[in-house]
Amino acid sequence: MFERIREDINTVFERDPAAKTTFEVITCYPGLHAIWMHRIANYLWNHKLKWLARFISHTSRFLTSIEIHPGAQIGRRFFIDHGAGVVIGETAEIGEDVLMYQGSTLGGTSMEKGKRHPTVKDGVVIGADATLLGPIEIGEEARVGAGSVVLNSVPKETTVVGIPAKPVEEVKRKENKLKHADLPDPVEKELNKVYKKIEKLEKKIEEKQE
Template identity: 65%
Template sequence: MFSRIRDDIKGVFHRDPAARNTFEVLTNYPGLHAVWLHRISHKLWKHDWKWLARSLSTFGRWLTGIEIHPGATLGRRVFIDHGMGVVIGETAEIGDDVTLYHGVTLGGTTWKAGKRHPTLESNVVIGAGAKVLGPITIGENAKVGSNSVVVKDAPANSTVVGIPGRIVISANTPQDSNDKRNKIARKYGFDAYAVSPDNPDPVANAMGVMLEHMHLMDSKVEEMCKVIQSMGGEVCTDNLHAISAQDFAETGLSPVMPEAQDGSHESFDPKI
């Protein structure tokens, strides 16, 4: 028992830079208090002391603002940061070193008995206000963004954001695809839209798809022009207007462009 408590405290120091000393963690971290009370209520639940287990769980909710059903299974070093408003359902299963922030719900989507709550594998992080619903599995090392609503499985090492939750970073994403997208973004001057996979933003991901489509269309048009010209046609003889930052001035979305040697901002050519 005491070894588990020491593990929990070490986990807090590892994940919360605001933690200053052991006494402070012991007395001022309601997320830990909720987990410790749950361990007792869970044992009571397993030994068929249902009413007493539920009563202790209710007391824990009153004391900490965190509701953990005594039937839920929690692994080692589970850290509930801040904690207020966290709800964990009866059949939820949480692995080791999982981090939950305030307002998280691990809920069900049916009133039928049986497995109806999520399973979080080791090292999962669930952002503030996120809702993970149903008997789904969030894979190891996955992250769920704040205020997301997740109703489908998420693979290991993925990042899920949005309503409904969308996987925006996955370990299965080919590296050459990411490299191509970054190259296109730099060419078109859209670095400010964070189209790289480092930013889990569904809008940025959509921008990346659009940029790839634009690049493909440019390539196809250029190939068609060359073929038509080789057949004696006169097409594509005028240069396309080069897009510049000034074109976006009235939209309020003008991308920041690097300054040229003469102090003016460089334009970016839409052709690659």
């Protein structure tokens, strides 16, 4: 147990350059607190103590602003950065070395009691406010851009962005950190189109004035 806790703390230092001391990590990281409370809730859930598991999960949500259903399966070295607004549904499955940013959701799209939430493989990075819906699979080392809505499975080592999310490029370097600057900006593209139209109009006006 203590080895696992030590691993969790080391994961914070590896993922967040703002982390300074072990005491700070233990006391000031709600993402870490949510994961620890989820382990207790998940143990109780798997041992048929459903109400107690849900109560611990509810308490965790109140304390951390992170909602993880006690039935969700989560692997080692999982890290939630910033944390607020993260939601992980009952049948979600998360592999090892996964990183989720604030506001991201692993949600369902149906009322069925079977598998209805995403499966996230090892090494995946999910950007802030990204929404992944349904029993889809996000392949190893894939990256989901901030604000994206993912409705279909994503191949491994692929970056997806947009609403709905679409693949952008194969990930050349396997890395755990999501570099938002490397992702294409759809707003910037549209602005460039507007600028070009303005330039054309200005040229036409100049020609008429001459």
